[in-house]
Structures are given as C-alpha cells and as structure tokens.
C-alpha cells in the first residue's frame with residue numbers, strides 16, 4: 042500500500058520524506074491556497090523532494106481548458122499526475138489524456154458508478170473522498186469496498202487512491218480493503234507511528250536501564 046501526503050506545504054513534505062514513508066503527494070486548490078505561493082513553483086519544489094507521483098489539479102471546468110492546463114503542468118516533471126474533477130467535461134479531458142499517455146487522478150469521486158466511468162476511460166487513479174462522506178453520516182469506506190469489488194470483477198488497472206482521510210482508522214480500513222494508495226495529512230501520518238503503550242514501555246525500559254548503568258553493569 043502506498044502512502045501519499047495530502048498537502049502543498051513544503052516543510053511537511055520535507056519532514057515526511059525524511060522518514061522515507063512518502064510514495065507520492067496529492068494537492069488540491071484549497072491546499073495550495075493556504076501556502077500563498079505560485080502553484081507551479083510549489084509543484085516544481087515538491088517534484089525535487091519526492092520521487093513519486095504528484096497530483097496537480099486543473100481548475101478549468103471545460104475540457105479544452107483542462108487539457109491546456111494539463112499539458113502545461115505535465116511539462117513540469119514526469120511524475121506529475123493530472124487531477125481532474127469527476128464531471129462530464131472532465132471525462133472528455135480524461136479520455137484525451139489517457140490517449141496521450143499522461144497519468145491522471147479523477148478526484149471528487151462519491152459513487153461507485155463515477156469510479157467505474159473513470160476506470161473505463163483509463164484513469165490512473167480514482168479518489169473516493171471518505172472523510173467527506175463520514176462528515177455527512179455516511180460510511181465513506183463502504184464506497185471504497187464497492188469500488189474495490191468492481192475493479193477486481195473486471196481487472197481494471199486503475200488504482201484506488203483513498204482520499205479525504207482524516208484519522209488513522211481510515212488508513213487501517215483502506216489497507217484492509219486492499220486500496221492501492223491512501224493520501225493523508227501529515228498529522229495522520231504521524232499518528233500512524235504512535236501508541237501510548239510504546240511510550241510507556243520505552244520510558245520503563247529506560248528507567249530500568251538507569252539501574253544497570255548506576256550499578257556500573259552497562
């Protein structure tokens with residue numbers, strides 16, 4: 042299972058990259074807007090740090106505009122993945138990008154039929170947004186389970202990129218369902234490493250070790 046970091050913040054990406062845990066990065070217009078820097082500059086810098094797929098989202102709502110943005114973004118680095126919203130015009134652009142051999146991530150997926158359409162058009166990734174479903178009292182992971190079943194029924198190569206992950210349970214459930222990728226904020230990545238019993242256990246070992254050193258037996 043691959044871990045992508047869901048951020049446009051360079052400091053977070055640098056820090057996470059040091060652990061060697063980051064297989065890629067996803068960004069979106071909202072994340073980019075928090076950084077107060079040029080989009081292309083951010084994407085270029087991310088590509089220097091992370092050797093893996095970097096999703097950069099188009100903001101046009103017509104296919105021609107999306108394609109113009111996509112070709113421009115794809116020039117930045119070979120790892121750029123064009124993030125396309127799951128709308129009709131987006132699907133027109135997706136078909137063309139697939140024919141051009143440009144990697145794509147269909148975003149804002151909220152139904153298994155949307156995922157099926159994107160897979161039929163050759164999307165590299167589909168991004169079901171689990172957290173936003175949970176926000177409205179619908180179990181987001183059920184969508185991931187459905188998509189996983191459908192993709193395996195037909196041997197689609199499109200990868201399931203579980204997005205809008207808000208907590209470590211989302212990562213656990215995505216892994217249990219065999220999702221190819223989970224994208225998460227830095228805070229969730231950090232939570233994956235933590236357990237209070239690990240901290241308590243380490244504190245006890247270190248305290249006991251003091252007895253060994255003070256007795257000169259180390």
Ligand code: E4P
Pocket residue numbers: 047067068069148168170172173204205206224
């Ligand atoms: C995914 O690619 C999106 O950028 C992201 O996961 C959305 O997360 P949110 O619902 O927490 O904004």
